[in-house]
Amino acid sequence: xxxxxxxxxxxxxxxxxxxxxxxxxxxxxxxxxxxxxxxxxxxxxxxxxxxxxxxxxxxxxxxxxxxxxxxxxxxxxxxxxxxxxxxxxxxxxxxxxxxxxxxxxxxxxxxxxxxxxxxxxxxxxxxxxxxxxxxxxxxxxxxxxxxxxxxxxxxxxxxxxxxxxxxxxxxxxxxxxxxxxxxxxxxxxxxxxxxxxxxxxxxxxxxxxxxxxxxxxxxxxxxxxxxxxxxxxxxxxxxxxxxxxxxxxxxxxxxxxxxxxxxxxxxxxxxxxxxxxxxxxxxxxxxxxxxxxxxxxxxxxxxxxxxxxxxxxxxxxxxxxxxxxxxxxxxxxxxxxxxxxxxxxxxxxxxxxxxxxxxxxxxxxxxxxxxxxxxxxxxxxxxxxxxxxxxxxxxxxxxxxxxxxxxxxxxxxxxxxxxxxxxxxxxxxxxxxxxxxxxxxxxxxxxxxxxxxxxxxxxxx
Numbered sequence: 001x002x003x004x005x006x007x008x009x010x011x012x013x014x015x016x017x018x019x020x021x022x023x024x025x026x027x028x029x030x031x032x033x034x035x036x037x038x039x040x041x042x043x044x045x046x047x048x049x050x051x052x053x054x055x056x057x058x059x060x061x062x063x064x065x066x067x068x069x070x071x072x073x074x075x076x077x078x079x080x081x082x083x084x085x086x087x088x089x090x091x092x093x094x095x096x097x098x099x100x101x102x103x104x105x106x107x108x109x110x111x112x113x114x115x116x117x118x119x120x121x122x123x124x125x126x127x128x129x130x131x132x133x134x135x136x137x138x139x140x141x142x143x144x145x146x147x148x149x150x151x152x153x154x155x156x157x158x159x160x161x162x163x164x165x166x167x168x169x170x171x172x173x174x175x176x177x178x179x180x181x182x183x184x185x186x187x188x189x190x191x192x193x194x195x196x197x198x199x200x201x202x203x204x205x206x207x208x209x210x211x212x213x214x215x216x217x218x219x220x221x222x223x224x225x226x227x228x229x230x231x232x233x234x235x236x237x238x239x240x241x242x243x244x245x246x247x248x249x250x251x252x253x254x255x256x257x258x259x260x261x262x263x264x265x266x267x268x269x270x271x272x273x274x275x276x277x278x279x280x281x282x283x284x285x286x287x288x289x290x291x292x293x294x295x296x297x298x299x300x301x302x303x304x305x306x307x308x309x310x311x312x313x314x315x316x317x318x319x320x321x322x323x324x325x326x327x328x329x330x331x332x333x334x335x336x337x338x339x340x341x342x343x344x345x346x347x348x349x350x351x352x353x354x355x356x357x358x359x360x361x362x363x364x365x366x367x368x369x370x371x372x373x374x375x376x377x378x379x380x381x382x383x384x385x386x387x388x389x390x391x392x393x394x395x396x397x398x399x400x401x402x403x404x405x406x407x408x409x410x411x412x413x414x415x416x417x418x419x420x421x422x423x424x425x426x427x428x429x430x431x432x433x434x435x436x437x438x439x440x441x442x443x444x445x446x447x448x449x450x451x452x453x454x455x456x457x458x459x460x461x
Contacts, residue, residue, distance in 0.1 A: 023160075027160050027163060027164070027204060028203060028204055028207055030149070031164060031167035031204035031205075031207050031208045034145050034148045034149065034164065034167065034168065034171075034208065035167065035168070035171040035207070035208035035209075035211040035212050035215075036211055037148065038144055038148065038171050038172065038208075038212070039171055039172075039175075039211065039212040039215035039216060039219075040219070041144060042140065042141065042171070042172045042175055042216075043175065043215065043216055043219045045118070045140070046133075046176070049122060049125055049133075052122075052126045053125065053126050053308070056128075057069065057304055057308075061073060069296075069303060069304060070296075070303075071292075071293040071294075071296035071297050071303055072293055073293075073303060074128050074288070074289040074292035074293060074303045074304075075290055075292075075293055077127040077289065077307070078127055078128045078129055078285040078288045078289040078307060078339075079285045079286045079289055080285070081124050081127035081128065081129050081285050081347065082281040082282035082283070082284060082285025082286065082346070082347075083278070083282055083285075084119075084120075084123035084127075085129070085285075085346070085347050086277050086278040087278075088116050088119045088120035088123070088348075089120060089348075090277050092115065092116030092120075093110075093112045093113050093115075093116055094110070094112070094113025094114075094117055095116070096116055096117060096119075096120030096121075097113070097116070097117035097120060097121065097135065097136055097348045098135050098139070098348070099270045099344075099345065099348070100131050100266070100343075100344045100345075100347070100348070100349050100350055100351045101263060101269070101270045101344040101345045102267070103190075103351065103390060103391060104138065104186070104190045104351070104352075104392070105138070105190070108142045108143075108146065108161075108165035108166075109138070109139035109140075109142045109143040109146075110143065110146075111144070111146055111147045113139065113143060114139060114140055114143035114144065117136050117139045117140065117143075117348065118136060118139075118140055120136075120347070120348040121135075121136035121348045121349055124347040124348055124349055125308070125309070125349065128288070128289070128292070128304070128307030129288065129307075129308075129347040129349065130306070130308070130309065130310075130339045130340040130343040130344075130347075130354050131309060131340075131343050131344070131347050131348070131350060131351070131353075131354065132309045132311070132349050132350035132352050132353030132354060133309070133349060133350055133353070134173050134176060134177075134186070134349075134350035134352055134353070135351070136348060136349060136350070137172040137173045137175075137176065137350075138172065138173055138187075140172050141168035141172025141173065142165035142166070142169045143165075144168060144172075145164050145167060145168020145169075145171075146161065146164065146165050146168070148168075149161065149164045163201055163204050164204070166187060166201055166204065166205055167204040167205055167207070167208035167209075168208065169183075169187055169205075170184050170187050170206075170208055170209040170212075171183075171208040171209050171211065171212035172212070173186065173187075174209040174210075174212045174213045174216070175212065175213070176311075177399060177402075179213070180209035180210045180212065180213040181209075181398060181402075182395060182398055182399050182402065183205070183209045183212075184202060184205045184206055184209055185394055185395050185398055186395040188201070188202060189391075189392045189393075189394055189395050190392065231315065232315050232318045232319065232403050232405065233319070233405070234319055235318055235319060235376065235379075235404060235405055235406070235407045236376070237406050237410060238374050238375070238377065238407060238410065238411075239374075239410060240377060240411060240413065240414065241372065241374070241377075242372075243371070244372070244373050244374060244377035244378075244381075244414055245413065245414055245417070246372075247366065247370055247372065247373045247377075247381070248377075248381050248414040248417045248418050248421070249421050251362070251370075251373075251381050251382065251418070252381055252384070252385035252417070252418035252422045252425075253385075253421055253422070253425050254362070255358075255362050255363075255382055255386055255389075255418075255422060256385055256388070256389050256421065256422035256423075256425035256426050256429075257425060257429070258333075258337065258358075259355055259359070259385075259386055259389040259422075260425070260426050260429045261341075262340055262358075263341075263389070265341035265342070265344075265345070266340075266341050266342070266344025266345040267344075267345060269284060269341070269342050269346055270344070270345035270346070271345075272345070273346045280346060281346040281347070284342035284346040284347070285346070285347075287339070287342050288306075288307070288338075288339035288343055289307070291306055291335040291336070291338045291339040292304075292305075292306035292307045292339060294331075294335055295331050295332060295335035298328075298331045299324075299327070299331050299332070301323075301324070301328060301332075305332060305336070306332065306335045306336045307339070309349070309353040309354055310353055310356070310357025311353050314356070314360060317360055317361060317364065318360060318364075318379055321367075321375055326365060326368045326369065329361055329365040329368070332361050333358060333361050333362060336354070336357070336358060336361075337358060340354045340358065351390050352387055352390055355387055355389065355390060356383050356386055356387050356403075358382075358386050359382035359384070359385050359386020359387065360379050360382050360383045360386070361382070362382045362385075362386070363379045363382020363383065364378055364379060364382070365378075366378045366381070367379075376404070376407050376411060377411060379404075380400060380404060380407075380408075380411040380414055380415050380418070381415070381417075381418040382418075383396075384397060384400045384414075384415045384416075384419040385418045385421065385422035386422070387399060387400065387419070388418070388419040388422040388423045389422050389423070389426045391423070391426070393419045393420065393423045396419045397415055397416055397419050400415050400419075
């Protein structure tokens with residue numbers, strides 16, 4: 001796999017020369033122009049997914065007289081998702097996209113792989129697999145951007161093609177995080193760019209994701225259609241106390257160990273699914289469905305709390321924590337953690353959303369059991385720690401700060417402490433795993449940026 005982590009060569013041109021070149025400025029314009037139709041397509045796709053999800057989890061069971069949602073429902077839906085995802089993995093180009101247990105991948109996706117990737121992802125999301133949308137949107141954005149660049153005859157060399165693909169990824173994923181900055185920071189952390197390469201790639205990503213966010217905002221208001229974005233509205237601000245800071249370290253460490261163990265199970269499941277895709281994927285879907293059913297039976301809550309990525313339930317969990325007793329939170333963590341683990345290795349999607357949700361649930365449980373820690377700091381610590389184990393610490397910090405909204409200003413110190421603690425603990429555990437010969441915990445593969453001696457690239461057209 002080509003690598004962007006290589007050190008820049010000594011004969012690279014000055015970065016100011018690159019940024020002021022006509023070819024690079026033309027590439028920025030291309031990124032902006034491609035971002036507009038791409039954002040329309042992504043919005044339409046996410047609106048369709050939102051509608052289908054509502055159909056499967058609200059409209060259909062209600063029309064069948066199944067109200068409230070029965071505990072057995074996710075067993076059927078996620079089991080069916082397992083069949084559909086396995087068919088996409090075994091019969092379509094690209095094997096359904098990247099395995100979420102391997103982390104996020106910034107590699108450009110061939111256009112021919114996009115249909116299989118999106119079909120596998122849609123089946124999982126709509127039918128209740130515990131995965132998020134960010135990884136398939138990376139793939140969709142880069143694949144469609146490359147197709148658009150080919151149509152308009154842009155991206156004449158390898159570097160400009162890579163930048164256009166990256167810009168498409170950033171534009172696509174900016175929708176679900178509700179902020180274009182998170183998309184750009186996430187892509188840069190996933191790619192692991194060298195310093196000089198960063199500046200050359202960040203500007204097209206900023207332009208395309210900003211245009212994408214503008215399109216998503218406008219389309220939502222004009223059409224009345226909804227897309228699912230990770231957000232927590234109306235969270236009340238809270239003071240940060242010494243006890244909150246003190247608890248940040250142990251709580252984040254426990255969240256990190258738990259999340260790391262979930263990823264370890266996911267990687268083992270992925271290895272099993274590689275050779276017996278249909279059997280293992282369907283079995284994983286049924287196990288995830290049974291976990292959701294067990295949670296519903298134990299707690300009398302909806303099984304949808306365990307199924308799906310968690311982004312729809314997170315606002316209620318954060319703003320109305322009294323709906324869950326301590327026992328219900330424990331059941332939620334155990335059941336969703338198990339479902340998340342097996343879905344990571346078999347279904348197709350992103351790892352971030354469920355990790356944020358589980359971190360939030362753990363933080364709420366900590367605020368219930370531990371003396372001195374309040375609800376909002378507990379949420380902040382848990383979400384930051386859960387997201388940071390994905391090896392995207394800066395993305396995790398920015399994402400959690402934006403999620404907290406008005407409550408963020410006082411919580412930034414514990415968000416940073418929790419993210420750093422979780423990352424260090426996760427790296428220590430990954431180091432032990434690597435030393436024992438098991439390999440890396442999270443894939444950091446990324447597209448190649450050829451030597452900057454190729455800059456400026458050929459102007460579009």
